[in-house]
Structures are given as structure tokens and as C-alpha cells.
Amino acid sequence: MSDTPYVLVVEDDADLRETLREVLDHGGFENACVEDGAQGLQMIAERGAPRLIFLDLVMPVMDGWTFLTALRGDPRYAEVPVIVTTSAPSRAPRGVLVLQKPVTPEAIEQHVRRYMSAG
Numbered sequence: 001m002s003d004t005p006y007v008l009v010v011e012d013d014a015d016l017r018e019t020l021r022e023v024l025d026h027g028g029f030e031n032a033c034v035e036d037g038a039q040g041l042q043m044i045a046e047r048g049a050p051r052l053i054f055l056d057l058v059m060p061v062m063d064g065w066t067f068l069t070a071l072r073g074d075p076r077y078a079e080v081p082v083i084v085t086t087s088a089p090s091r092a093p094r095g096v097l098v099l100q101k102p103v104t105p106e107a108i109e110q111h112v113r114r115y116m117s118a119g
Contacts, residue, residue, distance in 0.1 A: 006031055006047065007050055007054065008043060009024075012035050013056065019105065035061075041071070044071075049076060083097045083099055084099070
């Protein structure tokens, strides 16, 4: 487990995942990017709680709703902030910040700076 604060990106769209990675790298933020919720939970098990999660909802293997239910069900990770990236904001679960796709690099950086400086 690492004690370095990081941002976890759980996104199956390779282009958006790469955009998120580039913005995070450019801002100097440690990050980990995975393709689905199952990989996201595995990453958290290996590295510990991220400071912030960017989460897509519609993904193969394990979707964002299932990932979020598992995350919130574990007291160690229940309070980790989650930003949902979606083209259908009305379908997003309650209690998360929603960024409508397409997501701009400026919006990504703004929210990451807010959450990463809070810890």
C-alpha cells in the first residue's frame, strides 16, 4: 500500500481515460487509470484509498453503479469523493459530483485541485 495521495480514474473509454491521465500528469498529480469497476476495486485493494475518483457509469465487467455500491459499503472508502463522468447526468447516483461528457481539461483540473488540496 502506498501513502502517496492519488487520483483513481475508472473509465472504459480509452480516449477519455488518456485525457484524464494527461491532465493529471500535467498537474503533477499521482494517478492510476483502469478500464472498469472490478479493476478499480482491485487498485484500491492494492494501493489503498485514493484521494479522489473519476468514475464512468457504463462500463463492461463492472459498471459504475456496482463499483460505487461496493465502495460505499466499505467503511474504509465510504467517504472518498467521487466525480461521475457521464453523458446522462440524470442517471447519476446521488451523493456524487457529476461532470457531463464531453469533459474539458479545465473542469478536470479545477476539481482535482480542489480535492487534492483539501487533504
